[in-house]
Amino acid sequence: MEPKLSQSQSQRLVLAPQLRQFLKLLELPIFELNQKIEEELEQNPVLEEVDPDQKDEATDSASEKEAGKEEQMQDILQQMETFDKMRKYDESFEDLSQNDPEEIQRKRDYQEATLTKPPTLSEYLNWQLGFLDLSESEKKIAQEIIGNINDDGQLVASVEELISDTKASREEIEKVIQKIQTLDPPGVGGRDLSEILLIQLKKQEGHTALAQDIVKNHLLLLERRQFDQLARLMNTSLQKINEVYQQISHLEPKPGRIFYQEKQNFVVPDASVSISPDDENELVIEMSRDFIPSLRINSMYRNMLRKKGLDLKTKTFLREKVQAGQDLIRAIAQRKSTIQSVTEELVKAQRDFFTKGFGYLKPLRLKDISEHIRLHESTVSRAIQGKYLDTPQGTIPYKSFFSSKLQSEDGTLKSQKSVTERLKHLIETENKKKPLSDAKLVTLLNAEGTKIARRTVAKYRELLKILPAYLRKN
Numbered sequence: 001m002e003p004k005l006s007q008s009q010s011q012r013l014v015l016a017p018q019l020r021q022f023l024k025l026l027e028l029p030i031f032e033l034n035q036k037i038e039e040e041l042e043q044n045p046v047l048e049e050v051d052p053d054q055k056d057e058a059t060d061s062a063s064e065k066e067a068g069k070e071e072q073m074q075d076i077l078q079q080m081e082t083f084d085k086m087r088k089y090d091e092s093f094e095d096l097s098q099n100d101p102e103e104i105q106r107k108r109d110y111q112e113a114t115l116t117k118p119p120t121l122s123e124y125l126n127w128q129l130g131f132l133d134l135s136e137s138e139k140k141i142a143q144e145i146i147g148n149i150n151d152d153g154q155l156v157a158s159v160e161e162l163i164s165d166t167k168a169s170r171e172e173i174e175k176v177i178q179k180i181q182t183l184d185p186p187g188v189g190g191r192d193l194s195e196i197l198l199i200q201l202k203k204q205e206g207h208t209a210l211a212q213d214i215v216k217n218h219l220l221l222l223e224r225r226q227f228d229q230l231a232r233l234m235n236t237s238l239q240k241i242n243e244v245y246q247q248i249s250h251l252e253p254k255p256g257r258i259f260y261q262e263k264q265n266f267v268v269p270d271a272s273v274s275i276s277p278d279d280e281n282e283l284v285i286e287m288s289r290d291f292i293p294s295l296r297i298n299s300m301y302r303n304m305l306r307k308k309g310l311d312l313k314t315k316t317f318l319r320e321k322v323q324a325g326q327d328l329i330r331a332i333a334q335r336k337s338t339i340q341s342v343t344e345e346l347v348k349a350q351r352d353f354f355t356k357g358f359g360y361l362k363p364l365r366l367k368d369i370s371e372h373i374r375l376h377e378s379t380v381s382r383a384i385q386g387k388y389l390d391t392p393q394g395t396i397p398y399k400s401f402f403s404s405k406l407q408s409e410d411g412t413l414k415s416q417k418s419v420t421e422r423l424k425h426l427i428e429t430e431n432k433k434k435p436l437s438d439a440k441l442v443t444l445l446n447a448e449g450t451k452i453a454r455r456t457v458a459k460y461r462e463l464l465k466i467l468p469a470y471l472r473k474n
Helices: 017-027 030-043 056-067 070-086 101-113 121-131 136-147 159-166 170-180 193-203 209-217 219-223 227-234 238-249 255-259 299-306 312-349 351-356 366-373 377-384 416-428 438-447 454-463
Strands: 047-049 271-275 283-287 295-297 388-391 394-397 405-407 413-415
Touching: 017 312, 017 377, 030 047, 030 312, 121 136, 121 255, 136 159, 136 170, 159 170, 193 209, 193 219, 209 219, 209 227, 209 238, 219 227, 219 238, 227 238, 271 312, 271 351, 283 312, 283 351, 295 299, 295 312, 299 312, 312 351, 312 366, 312 377, 366 377, 416 438, 416 454, 438 454
Parallel strands: 271 388
Antiparallel strands: 047 295, 271 283, 388 394, 405 413
């Protein structure tokens, strides 16, 4: 082994900065793109938003007047340079007159406390601990147990795991679990469905011994509605079993459900497709403009770059900012053009969907679109990622238009989406006293010309979150 120099040739793909920026913006949903533009407006002072109510001529004239004020421009330039340097440092500044960090933290805590938000299940349970008669060691065990209760209200850690984490005995762990199971909401802290339901039954008034016995030992038979077998096992009448079923069906299998905090997903469509009011056979495409501000380079700084005698440092600084702004404006325009091209091809390929509904959705691949608009499949994939389209059938993701295909009896192709929609309709309109089995659904779909296997029907039914036939029976 010895140190030496050697040369080698290799090929690698290097994306230009402008292309990388375009691809990054292309992936962003419209709401996130708007946030990105706001950040760029803050970071690049030569960029400005075009006021749609303000005429360009008036704006340019005002900018020209400002450009004539040499002293004012120099002040702005100095502010720009200072601004650019300050961005390299941490943006979270504290008031240095506050020399007590604890006081600063207390103020922060108070400000955060004034923001109203619903409590989580964990916060609610920890608050209730204050009303229980617990020793210090039991409080620590209780907090560990609450930390292992999931959003549904179920205790997901085993006693052995809790023993390992708390170094407490089995008796101590079980004692604290039982105390937590007395808390609200009823059923919280149960280790499985059976225990969750038992906790709730024990809190009910009246005689629940039969219901408790069934939940503890024969819950599966009850779920399958095998009432005859249950009646024989419990030595009771069918009427009693039916009463127990009604009683248990009103219990909450997920006691933590009331604390679910759904994330607000702001869906802003990138484009809309509608039927023309003048011609019902014509589809109109409109690209969203409301959430994407129009940008331009402030003319004052353009004029400064043309000015003779401008020092090199200032000219370099301005040129970089103007170039960055122009690249952003071009990338946004290219993003819009790409999404518009994809949308136009979707409308051509899925015309029946827009006019007739989901049942007429055709199988479509990314490759089918990319070949028509002459872009790579990966670019089309980026263009539809997280994007939504407003249609006569509702606001739906772009990716919904791309689905796998199934062979029909006449040799034509049907999309997975259209088959699942048909499956859903068959189940919704079935006789609830004699629900359709997966095998029967296969027979019906085959009779309609759709070749499909039983396991595929079961898979689609599960995707639709529809129970099997024996659980749908009324």
